[in-house]
Amino acid sequence: MRSRTTDENPRCKNAGGTSCERCVERSADGKHADGRSLCRSCARHSQATCSSPLTDYSAIQRDILWILADEGASKGVSISDSLGSYYRSEVTASRVYSNLNKLVGKDIVTKRSSGRDNEYELTTAGRHALNRRRDWLESRVDGQ
Known part of the structure; x- marks a missing residue:
């Protein structure tokens, strides 16, 4: 020890x-x-x-975090499908996985092997950062 x-x-x-x-x-x-x-x-x-409430993250990175918060642990393909549905256009796998790897590197998303694929999940720190972002956004909408 x-x-x-x-x-x-x-x-x-x-x-x-x-x-x-x-x-x-x-x-x-x-x-x-x-x-x-x-x-x-x-x-x-x-x-x-x-x-900070995710101020140094790109829009797609924040969207990935919102998807993980909503859907829970997910495979990259599922995240890509959700992004494509939201953006109303195809989101390339390389764009999704590149951003997922950046989020894993920042310790706000975890990656674990799930058979042939990887599964991604929000960490407690990621959830906390999203809560701060939500609070900030709500304060803007409410005019505070």
Whole structure:
């Protein structure tokens, strides 16, 4: 077992490694819901993923996230069909998979092998980012 530095959260499954999704449970004061301070990994992930309501994502990337939120875990073909239906034109597989890979790289979508195909699913951080985006959009519509 690797030793942890004092500023890492011992309850964080990924402390010192890849980003953990627990940062989305933090309160405004920068703590996990259980009251513990964020570890370095959580803090980095919090700043990178949770700080904006998807402002640096393309329209198709945001649309993919909305589809995953609505349909749950989905294969790329299903996502492509949903996008094509919404855009009323065919969306190429390379465009869909290229954007899915970017979302996986940003840790807001997970990819797992499902037989011959891959299945994609929104992470907790992705769901949190969509909720922030929805709140922002609703505040614009409501004129706040």
